[in-house]
Amino acid sequence: MLLLPAIDLMGGEVVRLKRGLASEKTVYSRDPVAFAQKWEAAGADWLHLVDLDAAFGGEPKNLDHVASICAAVNIPCELGGGMRTLENVRAAFSAGISRVILGTKAAESGDFIREVCGEFGGDRIAVGIDANNGLVAVKGWTETTGRQATELALAAQDAGAGTIIYTDIATDGMLEGPNFSAMQNLLEILDCQLIASGGVSSVEDLKKLSAMQGLYGAIIGKALYEGRITPPLPQFA
Numbered sequence: 001m002l003l004l005p006a007i008d009l010m011g012g013e014v015v016r017l018k019r020g021l022a023s024e025k026t027v028y029s030r031d032p033v034a035f036a037q038k039w040e041a042a043g044a045d046w047l048h049l050v051d052l053d054a055a056f057g058g059e060p061k062n063l064d065h066v067a068s069i070c071a072a073v074n075i076p077c078e079l080g081g082g083m084r085t086l087e088n089v090r091a092a093f094s095a096g097i098s099r100v101i102l103g104t105k106a107a108e109s110g111d112f113i114r115e116v117c118g119e120f121g122g123d124r125i126a127v128g129i130d131a132n133n134g135l136v137a138v139k140g141w142t143e144t145t146g147r148q149a150t151e152l153a154l155a156a157q158d159a160g161a162g163t164i165i166y167t168d169i170a171t172d173g174m175l176e177g178p179n180f181s182a183m184q185n186l187l188e189i190l191d192c193q194l195i196a197s198g199g200v201s202s203v204e205d206l207k208k209l210s211a212m213q214g215l216y217g218a219i220i221g222k223a224l225y226e227g228r229i230t231p232p233l234p235q236f237a
Contacts, residue, residue: 054082
């Protein structure tokens with residue numbers, strides 16, 4: 001299981017939100033590159049970058065910082081937030097990103113997933129599924145749809161996406177542990193790579209996730225920034 005420390009960007013700052021609420025923001029740094037290098041040195045396999053301004057507004061706002069991060073580290077980076085057009089996806093790859101995460105647009109259009117995967121290859125495309133009580137949330141988690149997260153996961157896989165990133169909104173930023181049952185349900189129905197996101201609070205949580213057969217990776221956010229998980233990061237086969 002791979003470990004992907006999260007770097008959430010808002011106005012060029014490294015922040016964390018509780019349950020995705022902009023009103024519940026904590027600023028950790030005004031130097032995203034320094035944090036990227038810190039997590040790489042700690043043993044990260046990938047970096048999980050999120051342009052929160054783009055997630056809320058629909059257009060990339062932190063690509064300069066993203067490009068600086070990609071240039072400063074030797075591990076691959078993935079980027080989510082505002083990836084709602086082919087032009088935005090192209091811009092992310094031009095900035096040095098190795099994998100782009102589709103969110104809101106993927107929930108709206110299976111054809112868009114298929115088009116992006118056709119142009120760039122499914123191995124470079126992830127679909128981020130943010131779930132609120134099992135239902136898909138979009139637009140920076142400000143709107144909940146009536147669509148089941150499991151249904152979207154299967155549709156995204158069928159459209160060619162090589163990776164699914166599942167975030168449980170209720171646990172994200174709360175340090176209360178991941179939604180293990182939801183992850184297990186997805187592992188049982190998916191053949192593509194699955195990354196767990198939201199709620200990781202300790203090394204014990206990571207060990208429990210790593211024991212789940214077939215889980216590709218886990219994203220760590222607030223637990224790192226609050227010192228619940230300290231470098232060096234544990235390594236899982």
